[in-house]
Structure formats: structure tokens, C-alpha cells
Amino acid sequence: MRRIYEENLAAAAGIKSYDCALYSTGSGSRELPRKLKRSERKPWVTDINELKRKSRLEKQERRVARETTLKPPENGLLVKELIPVAHEVLAARTQLLTCVSRVAESIPIFVCSVCGDVHVGDPPHKIRTCNVSGSQKNKEHTWERGGVDHVFPVVESFHLYDRLGRAVSHNERLQVDRIPAIVELCIQAGVEIPEYPTRRFDFPVYRVAGRLIDFEKRFPKYDLSGRDIKPFGFWEMAKRSKGDKNL
Numbered sequence: 001m002r003r004i005y006e007e008n009l010a011a012a013a014g015i016k017s018y019d020c021a022l023y024s025t026g027s028g029s030r031e032l033p034r035k036l037k038r039s040e041r042k043p044w045v046t047d048i049n050e051l052k053r054k055s056r057l058e059k060q061e062r063r064v065a066r067e068t069t070l071k072p073p074e075n076g077l078l079v080k081e082l083i084p085v086a087h088e089v090l091a092a093r094t095q096l097l098t099c100v101s102r103v104a105e106s107i108p109i110f111v112c113s114v115c116g117d118v119h120v121g122d123p124p125h126k127i128r129t130c131n132v133s134g135s136q137k138n139k140e141h142t143w144e145r146g147g148v149d150h151v152f153p154v155v156e157s158f159h160l161y162d163r164l165g166r167a168v169s170h171n172e173r174l175q176v177d178r179i180p181a182i183v184e185l186c187i188q189a190g191v192e193i194p195e196y197p198t199r200r201f202d203f204p205v206y207r208v209a210g211r212l213i214d215f216e217k218r219f220p221k222y223d224l225s226g227r228d229i230k231p232f233g234f235w236e237m238a239k240r241s242k243g244d245k246n247l
Contacts, residue, residue: 068207076164076201076214078190086189093182097152104148111146118150119143157181162199163188164212 072079110124111117115132119125119141128139136142156178158168168176179196187198206213 066208070205070207072204073188075204075206077204078200083190086186086191090183090186090191097148100152101148104151109146109148109150110143111150112141113144114142117141118146120151155181157184159184159187159196159198161197164201164205164214 069075107120108122110119110122112130114135115130117130124141124143126140130136130139130141157180159177159179160168177196183193183196187193187196
């Protein structure tokens with residue numbers, strides 16, 4: 001009776017009953033969209049042949065060796081207006097370090113030996129914010145006397161002899177000098193420091209086909225191509241050969 005009741009109920013709902021499952025024959029199913037004809041498809045914003053043609057033209061232009069004129073300091077030359085500014089910055093840094101050192105002699109500076117937190121004045125605070133590996137369980141700071149380096153930290157940078165040359169590789173990281181970044185900034189802007197020599201360009205560098213071309217390396221200014229050439233030697237040999245023939 002129960003099976004007959006379920007079949008009648010399924011027939012009333014429009015569902016066919018099978019032994020394994022129930023399949024719906026109502027209007028709930030949707031048909032897949034039909035494949036559109038070529039004439040019915042939405043056209044491209046730009047024709048595909050036009051895109052291919054532009055791609056070929058761009059590829060040909062990339063192969064052409066074009067010269068790009070660079071401006072200072074990208075071409076190796078210094079910006080003349082920045083040279084006095086760089087000297088002022090370096091002098092101001094020296095004066096600032098001197099003044100901070102004098103102030104630090106009178107006002108105590110404390111630094112946490114665990115997390116590196118800095119406190120100026122005596123006594124140091126007791127705020128429990130030392131939450132790093134190796135700190136105390138109660139997160140209290142371990143204070144010790146600090147110095148100028150803690151209130152005026154030094155950010156270092158690699159000193160480049162040729163700033164347009166290749167980059168420093170990973171294996172050379174211990175061979176290249178590291179100096180304060182602000183000092184390196186002033187050197188590249190035009191400040192001359194004998195302890196940190198750097199290369200200055202007399203002629204601009206050009207960019208040809210995406211590569212930097214340094215004509216000073218190819219033709220050094222101290223290279224005298226005619227130093228060992230004596231142009232009069234050929235004529236002397238010619239005169240001697242004529243004299244021998246006359247004899």
C-alpha cells in the first residue's frame with residue numbers, strides 16, 4: 001500500500017518513479033545555449049588580424065637599435081645644482097652628530113639588551129612590553145646604558161665605485177665596503193671623499209637598444225692611439241727604396 005501511495009504521489013507531482021531513483025520531468029530543467037554561428041557571434045573590439053599586424057610591427061621596432069638620450073644623473077654626469085646641496089647635507093650631518101654627542105653626555109640614554117627598546121632619561125620606564133624571544137616571563141625590559149648610536153641609528157649602504165656598473169652580487173656582499181647611506185648619497189651627488197673614491201664621468205652614457213653604452217671604457221681619454229705610430233717612417237723607407245733603384 002505504501003508503494004502504491006508513493007507512486008500516485010509522484011505521478012501527481014510529475015515525477016517518474018524508478019527502482020533506483022526519481023527523475024523530474026517538470027519544467028524545471030534548462031537547455032544549454034546553442035552554439036552561435038559565425039555571423040551571430042559578437043565581433044572583436046579590434047580585429048584579430050589587426051592585432052597580429054601590430055604585434056609584428058612592435059617586434060620589428062624592438063629589434064631596431066634606437067638611441068635614447070639620458071639626462072643627468074642617469075647618464076653618469078652630475079647635477080650641478082645638487083653639488084652644493086650635497087656638501088650642505090654632509091656638513092649638517094657632521095654638526096648633528098657633534099651636537100647629539102654633547103647632549104648625550106648630560107642626559108642618560110637606556111636601551112633594552114633584549115628587544116632594543118630605547119628610553120631617554122633616568123629612571124627608565126617599567127612598562128612590560130618586552131615580548132620577544134629570550135625576554136623575562138613578566139615581560140620587563142633589561143635596561144643598560146646606551147649611547148648616541150641608539151638615538152641616532154646609522155643606516156648603512158654599499159659604497160659603489162661605479163654607480164652605473166653592474167649590481168653587487170651575493171658573493172661580493174662581504175667584499176664591498178658599507179658606509180652610512182646618507183654619506184653614500186652625498187658622494188653620488190658630487191661630494192669628493194678621498195677615503196671613498198668613486199668614478200666621475202666626463203662624457204655622458206647612452207642607452208642603445210635597451211643597453212647602456214659607456215664610450216669612456218671603449219675609448220679612454222688617456223689613450224693616445226697614435227703614440228707609437230710614426231707617419232714619416234713610410235716616406236723614409238720609400239726614399240731609400242728609390243735610391244737603391246737608382247744605384
